Amino acid sequence: MIVIRSSKPDDGERVVEIWRDAVDATHHFLAPNDRMAIDEMVCGFLPAAPLWLAVDANDRPIAFMLIDEGHMEALFVDPEVRGQGVGAALVRHGLSLQSTMTTDVNEQNGQAVGFYERMGFRRTGRSPLDGQGRPYPLIHLRYGG
Template sequence: MITIRSSRPSDGERAVEIWRGAVDATHDFLSPQDRLAIDETVCGFLPQAPLWLAVDANDYPLAFMLIDNGHMEALFVDPACRGTGVGAALVRHGLALHPKMTTDVNEQNAQAVGFYEKMGFRRTGRSPLDGQGKPYPLIHLEYLT
């Protein structure tokens, strides 16, 4: 059974573990230098960020989502839990709070693009660079009912 709850300060280390595992499993397009730089940035803010967590029956975090003003900034699932519906449960929770939720996804992460489109998101645009100005194109998505 999966439960969605807000993060607590004690969840920070686990959130970083989930992020690292998910990125290593899905972001093979990142250069080693960019991966290390992003890791440093993420470790600086993620433990204190207001996350939504998907937790198991023992309250162990399996995935997390970060939403800011109706924009999903992050969705990361422990690689051992991919394909189990944990990410979809978080997205449905986010949509209940923000019915017109938007997100951006790396164009090179075809599995993620397909996941969001299957969830009902539609492409609204594309940027050739990511938010840090790196050459990792982003697909802009919005949930359309």
């Protein structure tokens, strides 16, 4: 059974660890310099961000989701539990809080694009650059509405 709870201040280190492991497992398209710059940015805000966490039986975070004003800014799952329904459980939790949601996903991350489409998200557009102006195209997705 997957338990979902809000993050606490002492979850910060583990959340960054999940982010790094998940990115290393799925974002092979990132140039090393971009990966380092993004890591620095993420470490500056993620530990204090208001996250939803999926935790194991010992209350250890195994995945997290960040939603800001109806937009899912982040969904990252520890590679050790990927494919076991943890990410889907977080998305369903988010949709239980608000029936309409948007998100963006890197076009080069085909598995993530497929995941969101299987969850019922529809493509609404594409941007040639990521949010920081880097050459990593984004697919814009929307659920509901």
